[in-house]
Amino acid sequence: MTEQSAPFLTVVKGSPSDExxxxxxxxxxxxxxxxxxxxxxxxxxxxxxxxxMHRTDWGMPTSYVHRG
Incomplete structure (x- = not known):
């Protein structure tokens, strides 16, 4: 005896083709x-x-961040 499962898809309206x-x-x-x-x-x-992007710069005044 084989156990049947619920269908994967059910067409509710219309008639779609097999493709x-x-x-x-x-x-x-x-x-x-x-x-x-x-x-x-x-x-x-x-x-x-x-x-x-909202964080403040940190480090010493001589650090790379403060060079301009």
């Missing part, structure tokens, strides 16, 4: 496998965040 259903299935499958996973665990990369 249109195939294209939609491919797009939805690719979208689910590309970004549907859990985010990577590891250190957060905050390099280049917008808050870095």
């Amino acid at each position: 249109e259903i195939a294209a939609l299935t491919i797009v939805l499958t690719a979208a689910a496998s590309a970004g549907g996973g859990a985010p990577e665990s590891g250190p957060t990369d905050l390099w280049g965040t917008a808050t870095d």
Whole structure:
């Protein structure tokens, strides 16, 4: 005895062609496998965040930041 699963797609309105259903299935499958996973665990990369532009300069008056 084989177990049947729920359909992947259900057409509610209209009559799409076999090619249109195939294209939609491919797009939805690719979208689910590309970004549907859990985010990577590891250190957060905050390099280049917008808050870095609001930080004040630091260092000695003779440091590279204060040369002009």
